[in-house]
Amino acid sequence: MITVSNLSHEAGGARILSDVSVEIPSGGITALIGPNGAGKSTLLHCLAGLIRPAAGAVYIDDAPVLLLADRDRARAVALLQQSQTIVNRLTVRELVGFGRWPHHQGRPGPEDARLTQAALETFELDQMADRPLETLSGGQRQRAQVAMVWAQSTPWLLLDEPLNALDPKYARDLMHRLHELTRPGPEARSVVVVLHDINAAATWADRVVAMKDGRIHASGESAEILAPGVLGELYETRFDVLDHEGRPVVVSR
Template sequence: MIEVESLSLHRAGLPVLADVSLRLPNGGVTAIIGPNGAGKSTLLHCLAGLIAPQSGRVRVEGVDIHRVREAERALLLSLLTQNPGAVPRLSVRDLVGFGRWPHHRGRPGPTDHALVEAALERFDLLPLAGREVEALSGGQRQRVFVAMAFAQATPWMLLDEPLSALDPKFARDIMERLRDVATAGPGVVLVLHDLSVAARYADRCICMKQGKILAAGAWQSTVTSDLLTRLYDTPMRLAEVDGQPVVLSA
């Protein structure tokens, strides 16, 4: 369970997060949505323990995430950040292998190797395992970083816009695997811009606007055309095409 208690953060005098509180039960896919500058990414980084809030706290599985050492935190949360800066010259297997680093701290055992192979298989990376990450396409790269987070085998995976700049096919690939992952084990929390993707895959939503939570809860019962319209300040419509939910800007 992730418990957030009145989280506040100001930057240059402006509130980025204003008294944010929420609870997320384990498992499932939770989408953080909202307009640009709503504080989605900041909230995710606060959950990950990478940005310290000015007040409030985040507890993951009962542990105050801003008061534990990195080594301990890395056993609770894994993270995918927006466009990793420099792409390392590592093989796919080596990079995914670093997902196990918090567990073995430099001395991988048989379990670590097995879990790396399992992560590679789960994200269809076995055929690419010996290739260098640098040599892959954007979509494949993103899958490698997601697989690294998955190999970390934490109760929570946090992903900041995992689909940015991905073609629909790659986006779908990643989302379907994440949904499979989330039904079996870790909770997946991600920042999403594509609302139709969110509508299709998310079990829960956190709707953010101007640093506050406008609404949060099960996607089905929370998200309506009216809510989306208020959230984005532009007419939005939740519809259905061939039994799949889609979100249109009306």
């Protein structure tokens, strides 16, 4: 479980997070939604221990994340940054291999090679493993980056808008895969993902945390949060929630 207690943060004099407290249970997919500037990305970076907040604390499975050594933190929680910031020319295998870095620190063993290969196969990248990243399509590249943080083998995976710039097909594929990989089982992981597309959250998320103006607006099971009332207040526009073959579909009016 990730526990956030009384988190506040500001940057350049502007308040970004004010007194955020929330609990994210292990297992499944938790979607972080909210309008632009709500503080989703900042909260995610705080969860990953990459930002030292002005006040408050984050506990990952009861360990205060800021007190973890770099290496231990990188073995507890992995973050994939928004957009494709990695400009290095690497092959897919080299990139995914860097997910193992916190475990081997420059001296990869057979176990690292095995888990890299496993991540490549999990995300169906083994066919293109030795191709340079820049020859891949945007969707494939994004998948390679997710595979990298997957290879980090952390119980927690934090993804900042991974569906950005992805075609609907790739977006669906990626979310579907994450859905499968987070089902209960011995190797199940927990995923926290910032989503802009409310319907992606409606389709794939087990839980939703809705943020607005640096505060938690609501959090809970998807069905409770993705309701016209909550969404209407959150985005200040009116929504209908329709039922499509048992799945909620959110339509703005």
